[in-house]
Amino acid sequence: MRWLLGIWLxxxxxxxxxxxxxxxxxxWYEFPNVEGLGEKARIIFFHVPTAWLSFMAFVASMVYxxxxxxxxxxxxxxxxxxxxxxxxxxCLLATVTxxxxxxxxxxxxWNWDPRETSIFVLLLIYGAYFxxxxxxxxEEKRASLAAVYSIIAAVTMPFxxxxxxxVLASLHPAPIINTQGKVFMNSTMxxxxxxxxxxxxxxxxxxxxxQVRIRRMELTTVNQEGELKRA
Amino acid sequence: xxxxxxxxxDWIRSVTAIFMKDWRSELRTRYAISALLMFVVTTISxxxxxxxxxxxxxxVLCGMLWVVIFFSAMSGLSxxxxxxxxxxxxMTLQLTARGSAVYVGKLLFNLVLVTGLDILTxxxxxxxxxxxxxKTYSIFVVIVALGGVGFAAAATIIAAIIARASTKGTLYPxxxxxxxxxxxxxxxxxxxxxxxxxxxxxxxxxxxxxxxxIVVVIAVSLLVFDYVxxx
Numbered sequence: 001m002r003w004l005l006g007i008w009l010x011x012x013x014x015x016x017x018x019x020x021x022x023x024x025x026x027x028w029y030e031f032p033n034v035e036g037l038g039e040k041a042r043i044i045f046f047h048v049p050t051a052w053l054s055f056m057a058f059v060a061s062m063v064y065x066x067x068x069x070x071x072x073x074x075x076x077x078x079x080x081x082x083x084x085x086x087x088x089x090x091c092l093l094a095t096v097t098x099x100x101x102x103x104x105x106x107x108x109x110w111n112w113d114p115r116e117t118s119i120f121v122l123l124l125i126y127g128a129y130f131x132x133x134x135x136x137x138x139e140e141k142r143a144s145l146a147a148v149y150s151i152i153a154a155v156t157m158p159f160x161x162x163x164x165x166x167v168l169a170s171l172h173p174a175p176i177i178n179t180q181g182k183v184f185m186n187s188t189m190x191x192x193x194x195x196x197x198x199x200x201x202x203x204x205x206x207x208x209x210x211q212v213r214i215r216r217m218e219l220t221t222v223n224q225e226g227e228l229k230r231a
Numbered sequence: 232x233x234x235x236x237x238x239x240x241d242w243i244r245s246v247t248a249i250f251m252k253d254w255r256s257e258l259r260t261r262y263a264i265s266a267l268l269m270f271v272v273t274t275i276s277x278x279x280x281x282x283x284x285x286x287x288x289x290x291v292l293c294g295m296l297w298v299v300i301f302f303s304a305m306s307g308l309s310x311x312x313x314x315x316x317x318x319x320x321x322m323t324l325q326l327t328a329r330g331s332a333v334y335v336g337k338l339l340f341n342l343v344l345v346t347g348l349d350i351l352t353x354x355x356x357x358x359x360x361x362x363x364x365x366k367t368y369s370i371f372v373v374i375v376a377l378g379g380v381g382f383a384a385a386a387t388i389i390a391a392i393i394a395r396a397s398t399k400g401t402l403y404p405x406x407x408x409x410x411x412x413x414x415x416x417x418x419x420x421x422x423x424x425x426x427x428x429x430x431x432x433x434x435x436x437x438x439x440x441x442x443x444x445i446v447v448v449i450a451v452s453l454l455v456f457d458y459v460x461x462x
Contacts, residue, residue, distance in 0.1 A: 069455075069458050121409050121412055124408060124409040124412075125409045127405070128405050128406045128408075128409055131402060131405050131406070132392070132393075132396060132402065132406060135393075135396035135397050135398045135402055136395060136396045136397065137397060141395055141462075144458045144459070145392050145395060145396070145459060147458070148388075148392060148455045148458050148459050149392060149406065151451065151455055152385075152388060152389075152410060152448070152451060152452075152455070153409060153410060155447055155448070155451050156385075156409075156410050156413055156444070156447070156448065159413035159414075159440065159443075159444055160412075160413055162440055163413045163416050163417055163420075163440060164416075
């Protein structure tokens with residue numbers, strides 16, 4: 001599993017960085033030139049998967065939270081907080097890569113583009129989520145409060161889609177959704193992009209399973225130590 | 232839930248009872264009212280000192296008005312739930328009233344506080360800050376009224392969450408900010424429209440966002456309130 005993942009991601013990284021970009025692609029291994037972005041367009045292979053995962057982990061954390069509220073199993077809360085921790089990590093990665101890209105494309109690291117604002121709010125939500133978790137001592141209470149907070153955060157997040165366009169216009173390239181095509185992908189680029197997306201998603205699931213196993217073990221050792229002390 | 236079936240009339244009666252209880256105890260201690268009042272006076276005087284003899288652009292002043300309202304609200308609105316925990320009356324209230332009645336009663340109480348806060352802040356702001364001009368009063372009144380309801384709705388459920396946490400004071404603005412941000416951005420936008428003298432038709436989009444925000448937040452709060460409130 002992890003060997004496959006390692007080889008897969010290495011191949012994606014190497015291909016994404018090395019394949020040449022030409023104005024008129026003649027061969028299968030050439031990327032089309034992206035107007036206005038040039039070589040900087042290669043960020044799409046790394047930035048978009050991290051952004052996608054930070055959002056997916058946020059939803060996963062909420063779904064596990066809802067399941068905790070319905071069934072009251074501590075394991076669901078453990079999964080919910082693990083998903084949030086990984087989401088926070090990927091959210092930071094997406095913010096940093098996007099910010100570096102913005103420096104070279106837009107001229108400054110941060111200029112409150114709508115996309116930057118919404119990822120900033122996602123970072124804030126993750127931060128608030130962990131601040132809340134660390135402030136509640138009783139485990140059951142912590143689990144249900146954290147779940148409720150992630151539900152409330154998730155229902156207010158979509159409002160940014162309506163609010164932000166009224167405040168500012170975005171310069172962010174919208175690669176897949178935009179049909180007019182600010183970024184034009186040929187089939188090679190699309191295949192590598194999707195491979196990268198799949199690879200990063202695999203990485204997320206691998207890290208998630210590892211982290212859940214570690215936390216479960218920690219929980220059982222803590223419980224066993226408690227029993228030994230009592231005996 | 233108390234034994235036996237409760238009718239709609241009983242529910243309304245317990246909502247008013249909870250509202251009146253909070254209102255009377257507020258009049259006795261004046262904790263929230265004095266905190267809000269002093270916070271408004273303090274923040275407005277800081278703005279006055281920092282402006283000095285300069286006069287800021289109206290757009291900046293519109294934003295600052297909501298900075299004052301946001302932080303003042305954060306200083307007083309958590310009181311209604313924190314009080315129950317500190318006095319140890321939360322358990323009794325859980326036994327005697329339905330969760331939804333508690334939520335609605337507290338929401339009404341916070342609504343009264345926010346309305347008072349809005350009127351006070353706007354009056355002081357208009358009197359003391361030079362250059363803050365509202366040209367379209369109809370937009371401004373609707374924005375302030377809807378913004379107040381939205382503030383109260385989100386602040387009430389977050390107050391219920393932080394009342395169970397150990398660091399109540401600092402956590403409140405941290406948890407509320409990402410939830411309130413779509414609302415804050417919209418009301419700032421609407422206040423700018425009112426200050427620019429826009430026609431009321433131009434602000435319909437803002438009204439729509441505010442109304443749907445209020446409906447969504449109250450509906451979700453009613454759904455999840457029991458998980459926060461009940462032990």
